[in-house]
Amino acid sequence: MKKLLSVFVAVAFAAGSAGLALAQTQPAPAEKKAEEKKAEEKKAPAAAKKPAAKKASGTVKSAAADSLVVAGKEKGKETEWTFAVDPKTKIRRGGKDITAADLKAGDSVQVSYTEQDGKAVAQSVVARAVKAAKAPANPCAAKPAEKPAEKK
Secondary structure, three states, rough: OHHHHHHHHHHHHHHHHHHHHHHHOOOOOHHHHHHHHHHHOOOOOOOOOOOEEEEEEEEEEEOOOEEEEEEEEEEEEEEEEEEEEOOOOOOEEOOOEEEHOOOOOOOOEEEEEEEEEOOOEEEEEEOOOOOOOOOOOOHHHHHOOOOOOOOO
């Protein structure tokens, strides 16, 4: 009886060892692919990820074909941003496309930008449409009535 029990234990031990040995061999093809993808993601440069867009609002201090300086408030403090403008930058006013040079000092703008190589690069600029001052319909109504000169 003891011999039968020791043979049974030996067979069970051998089977268990063989099972562990098989588990240590190469992973299944599906597992390989998952491991390869993880390795590729780690190798991919961080620059490949698209940086998060930030927003700024304020008034234009100066504008040129390749740059835009905007003054506004950030976290309650007066701030000034300088944005690089490239051909991909979308600039609009009143629903129409314009260029950075069309912006004037004092224009109110909202800028969506990203940080690239330590510079703020404008992705889109939306200028609020400037409303022209309405001329009065009746020019005489604009001035108060003058009294006729009195004769002495």
